[in-house]
Amino acid sequence: MRRFALIAIPYVWLLALFLVPFVIVLKISLSDIALAIPPYTPTFSWDDGVWAFLKQLDFENFTWLAQDALYWKAYLSSLKIALISTALTLIVGYPIAYAMARAPEEWRPTLMMLIILPFWTSFLIRVYAWMGILSQEGFLNQFLLWTGLIGEPLTILNTSTAVYIGIVYTYMPFMILPIYSALERLDGSLIEAAEDLGCSRAQAFWLVTIPLSKNGIIAGSFLVFIPALGEFVIPSLLGGSDTLMIGKVLWEEFFSNRDWPVASAVAVILLLILVVPIVLFQRNQQKQQEAEQ
Amino acid sequence: MNATVFAPWVDPDEKPLIRFQNVTKRFGDFTAIDDLSLDIFEKEFFALLGPSGCGKTTMMRMLAGFESPSAGRIELAGQNIAPVPPNKRAVNMMFQSYALFPHLSVWDNIAFGLRRDNLPKHDIQDRVEEMLKLTRLEKFARRKPHQISGGQRQRVALARSLAKAPKLLLLDEPLGALDKKLRQDTQFELMDIQETTGTTFVIVTHDQEEAMTVASRIAVMDEGKLMQVATPDEIYEAPATVYIADFIGDVNIIEGRARATGENQYQIDWAEGQQPLIASSTRSFSNDQTCHLAIRPEKVAISSERPENAANVLQGTVHDIAYLGNLSTYHVKLPNGHMIKAQTANTRRIARRSFTWEDTVWLSWTATAGVLLES
Amino acid sequence: MNRLSWFNTVSLTLGFAFLYIPMIILIIFSFNESKLVTVWAGFSTKWYGELINNEAFLNAAWVTLKVAVFSSTIATVLGTMAAYVLVRGGRFLGRTLFSGMIYAPLVMPEVITGLSLLLLFIGIGLDRGVLTIVLAHTTFSMCYVSVVVSSRLVTFDRSLEEAALDLGCSPAQAFRLVTLPIIAPAVISGWLLAFTLSLDDLVIASFTSGPSATTLPIKIFSAVRLGVSPEINALSTIMIAIVTIGVITASLVTKQSRVRAQRDEQAAARAQ
Numbered sequence: 001m002r003r004f005a006l007i008a009i010p011y012v013w014l015l016a017l018f019l020v021p022f023v024i025v026l027k028i029s030l031s032d033i034a035l036a037i038p039p040y041t042p043t044f045s046w047d048d049g050v051w052a053f054l055k056q057l058d059f060e061n062f063t064w065l066a067q068d069a070l071y072w073k074a075y076l077s078s079l080k081i082a083l084i085s086t087a088l089t090l091i092v093g094y095p096i097a098y099a100m101a102r103a104p105e106e107w108r109p110t111l112m113m114l115i116i117l118p119f120w121t122s123f124l125i126r127v128y129a130w131m132g133i134l135s136q137e138g139f140l141n142q143f144l145l146w147t148g149l150i151g152e153p154l155t156i157l158n159t160s161t162a163v164y165i166g167i168v169y170t171y172m173p174f175m176i177l178p179i180y181s182a183l184e185r186l187d188g189s190l191i192e193a194a195e196d197l198g199c200s201r202a203q204a205f206w207l208v209t210i211p212l213s214k215n216g217i218i219a220g221s222f223l224v225f226i227p228a229l230g231e232f233v234i235p236s237l238l239g240g241s242d243t244l245m246i247g248k249v250l251w252e253e254f255f256s257n258r259d260w261p262v263a264s265a266v267a268v269i270l271l272l273i274l275v276v277p278i279v280l281f282q283r284n285q286q287k288q289q290e291a292e293q
Numbered sequence: 294m295n296a297t298v299f300a301p302w303v304d305p306d307e308k309p310l311i312r313f314q315n316v317t318k319r320f321g322d323f324t325a326i327d328d329l330s331l332d333i334f335e336k337e338f339f340a341l342l343g344p345s346g347c348g349k350t351t352m353m354r355m356l357a358g359f360e361s362p363s364a365g366r367i368e369l370a371g372q373n374i375a376p377v378p379p380n381k382r383a384v385n386m387m388f389q390s391y392a393l394f395p396h397l398s399v400w401d402n403i404a405f406g407l408r409r410d411n412l413p414k415h416d417i418q419d420r421v422e423e424m425l426k427l428t429r430l431e432k433f434a435r436r437k438p439h440q441i442s443g444g445q446r447q448r449v450a451l452a453r454s455l456a457k458a459p460k461l462l463l464l465d466e467p468l469g470a471l472d473k474k475l476r477q478d479t480q481f482e483l484m485d486i487q488e489t490t491g492t493t494f495v496i497v498t499h500d501q502e503e504a505m506t507v508a509s510r511i512a513v514m515d516e517g518k519l520m521q522v523a524t525p526d527e528i529y530e531a532p533a534t535v536y537i538a539d540f541i542g543d544v545n546i547i548e549g550r551a552r553a554t555g556e557n558q559y560q561i562d563w564a565e566g567q568q569p570l571i572a573s574s575t576r577s578f579s580n581d582q583t584c585h586l587a588i589r590p591e592k593v594a595i596s597s598e599r600p601e602n603a604a605n606v607l608q609g610t611v612h613d614i615a616y617l618g619n620l621s622t623y624h625v626k627l628p629n630g631h632m633i634k635a636q637t638a639n640t641r642r643i644a645r646r647s648f649t650w651e652d653t654v655w656l657s658w659t660a661t662a663g664v665l666l667e668s
Numbered sequence: 669m670n671r672l673s674w675f676n677t678v679s680l681t682l683g684f685a686f687l688y689i690p691m692i693i694l695i696i697f698s699f700n701e702s703k704l705v706t707v708w709a710g711f712s713t714k715w716y717g718e719l720i721n722n723e724a725f726l727n728a729a730w731v732t733l734k735v736a737v738f739s740s741t742i743a744t745v746l747g748t749m750a751a752y753v754l755v756r757g758g759r760f761l762g763r764t765l766f767s768g769m770i771y772a773p774l775v776m777p778e779v780i781t782g783l784s785l786l787l788l789f790i791g792i793g794l795d796r797g798v799l800t801i802v803l804a805h806t807t808f809s810m811c812y813v814s815v816v817v818s819s820r821l822v823t824f825d826r827s828l829e830e831a832a833l834d835l836g837c838s839p840a841q842a843f844r845l846v847t848l849p850i851i852a853p854a855v856i857s858g859w860l861l862a863f864t865l866s867l868d869d870l871v872i873a874s875f876t877s878g879p880s881a882t883t884l885p886i887k888i889f890s891a892v893r894l895g896v897s898p899e900i901n902a903l904s905t906i907m908i909a910i911v912t913i914g915v916i917t918a919s920l921v922t923k924q925s926r927v928r929a930q931r932d933e934q935a936a937a938r939a940q
Contacts, residue, residue, distance in 0.1 A: 002840065007760055010750035010810070014769040017807040021784035024791055096683035099676035111680070113919045118687055120911045122868050124885050124892070125904040129690035132697065132896045137706050139693060172687065230777025232871055237892060247779045254783060254875075264787070267780045278775050359830055379833040392831035396849045405845075406835030440932045457835065 029061055029264035061265035071266065074244040075273065081160065081235075081245060082228040085167035089224045090217065092168055093175035097216075098209075100176070101183035108184075115180075119173045126170050127237050134162050134238065158240030166234040171227065175220035182216030183209070215288050222281035229277075230270055246270050299509065300524075301334035308371065310335045310461065310493050311356065316365035318351055318517075325351040327517035328365070338487050338494045340508035342501060344540075348517040349497045353463050356495065357386045370460065380409070385459040389466040391450035393438040399449050400425075400434040406457045424452040427486060444475050451483075455490060464496040468503060480506045501541050505529070513537050529589075535666050538587040543622075545593070545633050547586040551578035551665065559665060561586055564629050571604045574665035588663035590636035595623055595648065596655050603657035609633065611652045623648065625656055691908060698901035706896075715902040725903065728887040732867060735798060735883060739805035740862035746806065747813025747862070748855055754814065755821040773811040781808055782875030789876065796878030804876040805866040812865060813858035820854035860918075864911075 065071045100111045118126060133139045134157040141153040156162050186209065194204035210217075232247035239245065246266065254263040301307040309332035318326040325348045333339045341349040354360040355367060358379030367374050374382060385406070393402055403424050407417045425431045428448040433441050438449065447467065454462055467483070468476045484507055487494050498504050504511050505525040513520040513528065521533040532538035535546060547570065549563030559578060560569040563586075570586060578584055600606060612632065613624040623635045635656055648654055672680070698716075702709035719725060750770055757763070773781060785804045786796075794800060828850070832842035848855070870885040877883060884903075891900055 003757075006749055007753050007757055007766075010746045010753065010814075011762070011766055013746055013807070013810070014750075014766070017785065017788070017803060018769050018773060019765075021788035024787045025780070025784045028787060092683070092686070095675075095679035099672065099679040099683070102676050103672060103680070109919065109923065113915060114684060114687070117912065117915050118691070120864055120915055121691070121908055122885070122904070122911075124868070124870055124888055125694070125907060126691070128888070128892050128896075128900065128904065129694045131892065132706060132901075133690055133693065135706070135896070139706065142706070169686070169690070226775050227777070230779055232777075232779050233889075247777060250779045250783065251871075260787070263783060267783055270777060271780060274775070274777070281775070282771075357830075357834055359833075379830070380836045380838055384834075386831070386834045388827040388831055390825055390827050392825065392827040394828060394831075394846055394850075405832070409836030409841070437932070439929070440936050442936055453831075453835070 025264045025267055028261050029268045030059065031061075031261050061261050062269075064262070065265055065269065070244070071249065074246045074249045075269070077244045078229055078246040079273070081163060081167070081243075082225050082231075085164050085171075085228055086221050086225040088164060089168045089171055089175045090221060093172050093220065094179060094217070096172075097176045097179035097183055100180050101186070112180075115173050115176050123170060124233060127166055127233055130162065130166055130169065130238060131157060134165065157238060158243075160239065160243050162238035162240075163235050163243050163245075166238045167224070167228050167231065170234065171224040174223040174227075178219040178223065179213055179216035182213040186212050215284070215291075218284050219281070219288070222277060222284070226274060226277055226281065229274060299336070301337070302332065302510065307334060309333060309368075310337075310370055311495075312366075312368040313352075314366045314368070316355070316362045316367060318348075318355065318360060319363045325517050326355075326362070329517070329519055331512060331519060331522065333493065333495060335493055336491055338484065338496070338507055338509045340504035340511045341495065341497045341514060342504040342511050343499065343514035343520075345499060347514040349499075349514050350465060351517075352514075353386070353465055353495065353497050356461065357384055357463055358382050383460045384463060385454040385457055385461075386463040387450050387454040387465065387467050389469060391438075391446050391470075393446060393449055393453070395438055398435050398437055399430060399441070402438070402449055403453045403456050405453065410457070420456055424456050427455070427489070428452040443470055444479065447471060447479065451486070455486070455492065458490075459492065461493045461495065464494060466498055467496065468500075469498075476503070477506075483507055505541070513540065531664055532587065532666070535585050535587065535668070538664065538666065543590050543634060543636075545588045545590065547588070547631075547633075548668070549584060549586065551582050551584040552580050553578070558660070559584075561665075564627075564631065567607070567627075567629065568605075571660045572663050572665050573660045576665060576667070578665065578667075583668045585666045585668055586663045587666055588658060590622060590634040591620075591638075592658055592662040593633065593635035594657045595625070595635040595637060596657070597648070597652070599655050600657045604660040605658050607633065607656045609654060609656060611648050611650055611654055614648070614650065623654070625654060694901055695905045695908065698898060698905040700898055700901075703898060715898045716906075719899055719902050719906075722899070724882075725884070725887060725899075728882050728884045731798060731881050732884040735801045735805060735873075735881075736863050736866035739802045739809060739866045740859050742802070743806045743810035743813050743862040744855060744859040747810040747858055748817050748851075750810065750814040751816075751818035751821055755818050755824075770811050770814050773808045774815065776808075778869070778871035779875075782872040785872070786875040795880075796876060797881045800876045800878070801873050801881060801883065804872050805862075805869060808872065809862035809865045812861050813855075816858040816861060817851060817854050820851050824851065 096115075100108065100115070103111055131138075135141075136153050136155065136157070138157070140156065141150075144150045145153065156165075190208050190212070191204050194208045195201070199207060230247045231245060232251055235243050235245040235248045236251070239248070247270075250263050250266045250270065253259050253266060311331075311333040313329055313331040316326055316329050317324065327348075329348075329352075341352055343349050351360060355362055356369075356374075358374070358377065361375055369382070369384065394405065397405065400421060403421045404417050407420055412420075421434075422431075425434055428451055430445065430448055430452060433445055433449075438446055441449070447470070451464075451467070464483075468479050471479060480503060483494075487507075496504070496507065505528075508525060510522060510524055511528050512522045515536065521528060521537050523531075523533075528537065528541055532541065538544045539546065547561070547563050549561035549570065552560045552562065552569075554560050554571075557573050557575055557577075559572055559574055561572060561584060562569045572586055594600065594603075599608075607627055609625040609627040611623055612626040615622040615624075619639060621637055621639055623637075625633050625635060627633060633656055697706075697708075699711050699713060700708055701712040701714070750766075754767055754770065760766075782804070785800075785807070789796060789800050789803075824847070828846055829842050832846040833839065837845060868885065869883075870889050873883045874886055874889075877886060888900060888903065891897060
């Protein structure tokens with residue numbers, strides 16, 4: 001009895017507040033664009049039977065999404081932005097993780113804390129911090145003008161560049177931590193063995209360190225890529241009107257256009273796109289766990 | 294039988310404390326315990342001995358109440374214990390990992406079980422002090438488990454499981470985590486404590502030496518079955534099967550064909566061109582039946598001259614010598630390639646060994662030195 | 669390799685500069701006299717003063733705090749239960765679905781979680797306000813709690829619970845007297861994580877809040893959309909300061925307990 005309650009309470013909670021809402025999204029995405037308030041047709045009822053319900057289903061929202069170039073572009077550009085920023089985060093994050101793992105042992109807890117600290121700080125504030133830096137009269141432009149590298153201020157805020165910077169900045173801890181934990185476990189004598197067997201420093205790094213931190217790289221990349229794909233705050237604060245990202249489109253579809261069925265359809269497709277990396281990520285994690293056992 | 298010898302298992306009127314009746318335990322497709330029956334008597338120090346995966350831990354966990362049998366019945370003092378949950382059983386267990394509560398002091402660990410019985414405060418206090426004294430832990434009462442040594446942790450675990458004065462104490466590899474020297478000392482300590490408290494102990498171990506030292510009786514298990522249940526000396530001197538002879542201690546096994554030569558007397562033809570061996574056996578064999586002669590190395594004498602009047606004599610050359618300090622084991626190669634081990638006690642400090650590599654030596658033993666076993 | 673090579677030193681310096689300079693600039697300019705956030709015009713704390721008098725911000729902060737306390741507490745209870753079920757529950761009907769529902773919200777884009785919950789609340793006619801935000805936050809943060817707690821439970825020596833049962837505890841007593849005290853650090857960090865997630869959340873709160881309840885992130889977001897303002901800088905500085913103090917305290921506490929554990933081990937070695 002007690003065991004039943006223990007299982008049932010969280011189970012029912014998740015069913016009611018995670019799965020059911022999800023089914024509602026799916027259902028509304030298949031509904032007609034009716035009034036901006038429910039109920040949408042078709043309303044499902046068991047009396048009519050499943051088949052009758054299925055016949056009423058309407059894929060016109062999806063057809064519409066497929067036909068409207070805006071959505072295609074938004075999906076593709078989300079993918080592109082997420083991919084490029086994941087690569088950038090890796091390039092920036094790897095040397096930091098590497099240096100942390102090579103740092104004297106008594107420094108490491110402090111370095112770890114310094115990496116984690118921004119993670120506990122409000123995401124919104126961290127994105128906001130860049131607005132003052134990247135704007136026309138912002139610090140970056142002031143600095144570059146002062147050094148004489150540029151003659152007139154660059155436009156960075158409200159472009160895709162600002163979005164890249166924002167994603168790299170905010171998601172960096174997610175990249176650094178798994179790579180750091182992989183590198184920290186790496187036995188230093190392996191590098192010495194590689195050098196003993198005739199590798200140069202660079203070769204040892206390429207042939208030993210990189211392959212052995214592969215799992216950390218993969219985990220970190222997924223941890224950046226997956227949330228970046230559905231990102232909303234960064235493109236809406238740092239991006240411009242030409243920065244199309246699907247999270248932002250969904251938001252606007254919902255809050256500005258009040259078109260709930262289309263917003264739901266966008267959500268469903270976003271999720272379908274995410275399924276592949278999520279499954280890959282899960283499999284990688286599982287493989288790693290098995291390897292550790 | 295001498296009346297002072299503790300041997301309740303030979304008395305047909307004695308009621309066992311624990312009775313396994315045709316107990317089977319399956320985990321999915323795997324049968325951990327296979328139709329096993331066993332009686333354990335009060336005040337016994339009973340050892341379940343076997344390799345890992347033989348089912349000995351499952352037996353113990355069924356007694357403690359963490360597993361229930363798939364079939365059969367387990368009785369404690371005549372009562373079926375199947376419906377009794379672990380916290381209501383008069384059985385306590387000492388875990389292999391000790392399972393000391395890391396957040397509680399030694400004192401609170403020992404008092405933990407007593408508090409569950411809602412005993413008066415001073416009773417708990419007295420009992421805990423008594424247990425601390427028994428296990429010589431008075432000085433460490435206020436320490437946390439991670440602040441004491443491995444041997445001390447082992448004693449805390451013992452004190453904690455004895456505190457409730459259980460009818461039956463289960464010990465799961467109690468000495469497995471200790472180093473060899475400490476383990477030997479602790480074995481004697483365990484026996485003392487068992488004797489003082491008069492508790493029935495059931496110990497699970499894979500260490501045959503440990504089982505031989507502490508136990509009044511040993512059950513040798515393999516693949517969920519009992520191979521033999523007997524006193525340590527019976528197991529050693531009269532093993533029931535080749536498996537047990539081989540599992541407990543060192544042994545030479547010689548395979549041959551039996552031929553009866555008299556009452557309980559057999560001749561064993563074992564190798565082409567070799568004299569038949571002579572052995573006495575209470576187990577009967579038909580003529581030409583395949584048999585195994587199991588003989589312990591210390592019962593094989595080694596000499597440079599051919600001994601007279603020995604029932605069995607073989608000649609060979611010394612192939613290897615293992616010097617163990619107190620003993621020396623000689624591996625002697627017979628002309629047909631067969632290897633026989635012979636052991637001698639080094640009772641004197643000698644400047645030179647009597648035998649060295651490649652020496653020709655004679656091995657001999659009496660007709661009653663070995664045990665004749667079926668294959 | 670005790671000393672850092674120049675390359676590693678440069679990586680660390682640049683890396684941490686990248687991570688911290690934006691926040692440092694933000695903090696400095698919260699003390700700027702001028703309304704312009706990019707031109708220094710002398711030291712002043714006037715923006716903090718204005719913040720204290722800004723009722724809308726204070727209300728939002730209060731709502732946020734309430735939501736965070738309630739949702740993280742419920743999420744900790746539910747998440748610990750869920751972790752226990754996942755690690756110790758054995759087999760039950762729909763176990764795969766259950767673990768799927770625990771892990772999915774971790775990778776679910778917030779816009780989807782927010783949208784779906786909003787549609788549910790509208791569907792069942794629940795007025796949007798503090799309650800709906802609490803429900804929404806509890807749902808996604810309980811999953812984080814259960815991940816944190818279950819990773820502790822996995823390494824938990826099960827024989828400790830068995831020992832408690834063996835010594836006469838009922839299963840509930842064994843949980844209360846043995847399991848809970850031992851996993852408490854994980855439960856506490858789960859709570860802290862849930863609390864921070866709730867404080868931080870903009871997207872899900874935007875979907876599930878109503879006109880009666882605005883949280884601080886929603887307030888900040890709508891202010892920030894209009895551009896940089898020194899008042900927001902001041903608010904951010906306060907929030908950064910609180911988090912910094914919290915994290916540093918936490919890491920000092922763990923460091924101290926590590927030192928203590930080390931000393932204990934040495935004492936134990938000597939006791940032998």
